[in-house]
Amino acid sequence: MQSSHSQFVLQIRVYLEDTDAQGVVYNASYFRFMERARTELLRARGFDHAEFRDEHNANFVLARIEARFVAPSQLSDILYVGAQVTEIRGARMTFAQSVRKHEPTGALVCEGTAEVACMDINTQKPKRFPRQLISEWV
Amino acid sequence: MQSSHSQFVLQIRVYLEDTDAQGVVYNASYFRFMERARTELLRARGFDHAEFRDEHNANFVLARIEARFVAPSQLSDILYVGAQVTEIRGARMTFAQSVRKHEPTGALVCEGTAEVACMDINTQKPKRFPRQLISEWV
Amino acid sequence: MQSSHSQFVLQIRVYLEDTDAQGVVYNASYFRFMERARTELLRARGFDHAEFRDEHNANFVLARIEARFVAPSQLSDILYVGAQVTEIRGARMTFAQSVRKHEPTGALVCEGTAEVACMDINTQKPKRFPRQLISEWV
Amino acid sequence: MQSSHSQFVLQIRVYLEDTDAQGVVYNASYFRFMERARTELLRARGFDHAEFRDEHNANFVLARIEARFVAPSQLSDILYVGAQVTEIRGARMTFAQSVRKHEPTGALVCEGTAEVACMDINTQKPKRFPRQLISEWV
Numbered sequence: 001m002q003s004s005h006s007q008f009v010l011q012i013r014v015y016l017e018d019t020d021a022q023g024v025v026y027n028a029s030y031f032r033f034m035e036r037a038r039t040e041l042l043r044a045r046g047f048d049h050a051e052f053r054d055e056h057n058a059n060f061v062l063a064r065i066e067a068r069f070v071a072p073s074q075l076s077d078i079l080y081v082g083a084q085v086t087e088i089r090g091a092r093m094t095f096a097q098s099v100r101k102h103e104p105t106g107a108l109v110c111e112g113t114a115e116v117a118c119m120d121i122n123t124q125k126p127k128r129f130p131r132q133l134i135s136e137w138v
Numbered sequence: 139m140q141s142s143h144s145q146f147v148l149q150i151r152v153y154l155e156d157t158d159a160q161g162v163v164y165n166a167s168y169f170r171f172m173e174r175a176r177t178e179l180l181r182a183r184g185f186d187h188a189e190f191r192d193e194h195n196a197n198f199v200l201a202r203i204e205a206r207f208v209a210p211s212q213l214s215d216i217l218y219v220g221a222q223v224t225e226i227r228g229a230r231m232t233f234a235q236s237v238r239k240h241e242p243t244g245a246l247v248c249e250g251t252a253e254v255a256c257m258d259i260n261t262q263k264p265k266r267f268p269r270q271l272i273s274e275w276v
Numbered sequence: 277m278q279s280s281h282s283q284f285v286l287q288i289r290v291y292l293e294d295t296d297a298q299g300v301v302y303n304a305s306y307f308r309f310m311e312r313a314r315t316e317l318l319r320a321r322g323f324d325h326a327e328f329r330d331e332h333n334a335n336f337v338l339a340r341i342e343a344r345f346v347a348p349s350q351l352s353d354i355l356y357v358g359a360q361v362t363e364i365r366g367a368r369m370t371f372a373q374s375v376r377k378h379e380p381t382g383a384l385v386c387e388g389t390a391e392v393a394c395m396d397i398n399t400q401k402p403k404r405f406p407r408q409l410i411s412e413w414v
Numbered sequence: 415m416q417s418s419h420s421q422f423v424l425q426i427r428v429y430l431e432d433t434d435a436q437g438v439v440y441n442a443s444y445f446r447f448m449e450r451a452r453t454e455l456l457r458a459r460g461f462d463h464a465e466f467r468d469e470h471n472a473n474f475v476l477a478r479i480e481a482r483f484v485a486p487s488q489l490s491d492i493l494y495v496g497a498q499v500t501e502i503r504g505a506r507m508t509f510a511q512s513v514r515k516h517e518p519t520g521a522l523v524c525e526g527t528a529e530v531a532c533m534d535i536n537t538q539k540p541k542r543f544p545r546q547l548i549s550e551w552v
Contacts, residue, residue, distance in 0.1 A: 019297035021351045069199070154440060160430070164430060190340060303445060337486075
């Protein structure tokens with residue numbers, strides 16, 4: 001097991017596409033935002049999804065997610081979407097995630113936990129994360 | 139607390155819009171599917187979101203969701219998205235949800251639990267579900 | 277050049293996911309709806325996207341689209357999305373499309389024209405539609 | 415009639431959410447991207463959608479769009495989405511739009527024209543753009 005305490009925060013503008021007729025950000029939009037933050041956290045560590053796929057013949061696939069919606073956010077809001085790797089074990093990587101508004105330490109909008117699996121493209125079976133990637137996090 | 143054991147199942151076709159470059163249904167799409175099933179379950183009981191909003195000045199808002207992705211689904215698949223109310227307590231309604239493929243009792247793709255809150259539009263505070271709606275479920 | 281005058285109409289329910297904070301269906305949602313109708317029109321003629329890809333090593337790719345938004349539609353509306361092949365020429369198939377609300381001949385919400393190209397997956401070059409498919413339309 | 419020749423270019427990263435099972439960016443995603451660029455162009459001129467709505471009781475609504483898809487773009491690509499106001503006439507504002515990849519003057523992915531109308535929220539009728547906004551463009 002490896003852990004990393006550095007949190008990555010991605011700034012996102014809320015556009016019309018992200019909202020719904022209740023006048024707030026639509027719930028599934030937060031899952032898109034959370035994945036963008038995970039993707040950028042990995043990119044900041046040198047791992048691009050498309051390159052990873054071509055090199056390792058494997059994909060990062062969401063295996064489990066849990067989110068709690070605490071307060072709404074609205075059109076034109078600036079959101080700060082956090083992603084932090086809390087555990088890597090075998091073929092499974094766990095992220096703590098949060099969405100805050102107006103400023104990086106602003107009001108909590110949503111928080112959750114995402115577990116991502118490394119899946120072999122041919123076998124569609126879990127595959128241990130490459131040692132090189134894990135060593136980045138310890 | 140009230141409970142209902144009747145499950146509602148919505149049949150959904152997977153379109154290009156629902157998939158991603160990994161060749162499978164994109165994770166956030168399942169949250170859209172699950173909400174469609176909750177919406178149709180409520181409609182089957184006589185509750186339409188838009189009418190409910192106009193009549194009770196309240197919205198159904200997702201408060202918490204948890205989902206486990208078990209197997210992928212693909213373009214052109216027929217999915218069976220289940221929703222079942224398992225509990226109503228104050229301003230909170232809990233749904234058990236599942237996504238199966240090819241047939242209603244087919245392979246499990248995803249399963250989860252969604253908690254929906256009834257929120258007053260003006261105060262943005264939780265509001266007990268109307269007695270009329272609860273009585274539908276007991 | 278071949279033409280077909282039979283129109284396919286797909287009934288679609290407007291869900292929260294399709295709307296935006298202006299309280300109406302979000303503009304890009306109509307492009308998703310129009311593609312669903314094209315897909316179902318093709319399926320009704322025996323052509324499934326996934327099967328077509330596997331068999332012909334080619335994809336249907338949107339090459340050009342034009343849409344005029346005439347009236348808004350809202351949460352819970354039933355929409356009737358029409359698709360009609362108006363021309364097939366080489367690697368290009370043209371569809372006339374429309375979105376009406378409440379009933380198949382109801383108020384016009386949106387109308388447009390979509391040109392879809394048949395693209396070889398390996399070469400990423402246009403490829404004539406299979407004779408078999410064209411003959412379906414004449 | 416007023417015209418402006420300054421083009422606004424928004425840089426966008428392609429995420430999994432934007433792609434489809436054909437391995438490329440899904441067609442409706444480009445309409446989301448084009449609207450983000452129009453929104454940021456307006457914001458750069460001091461007009462925020464949410465503020466505009468609250469102040470003028472009017473929304474910017476897409477009235478017509480036309481797009482030509484020239485080349486595909488893929489997961490992890492950086493796109494440069496251009497928006498330029500080419501005409502303002504009464505309640506109608508016209509934008510020339512383009513999507514290029516890898517660099518601001520890179521290969522053309524998509525180009526189009528969008529016409530946006532200013533709609534009064536209460537009457538749902540077109541409303542002349544505020545003089546203040548028009549004067550920003552001349």
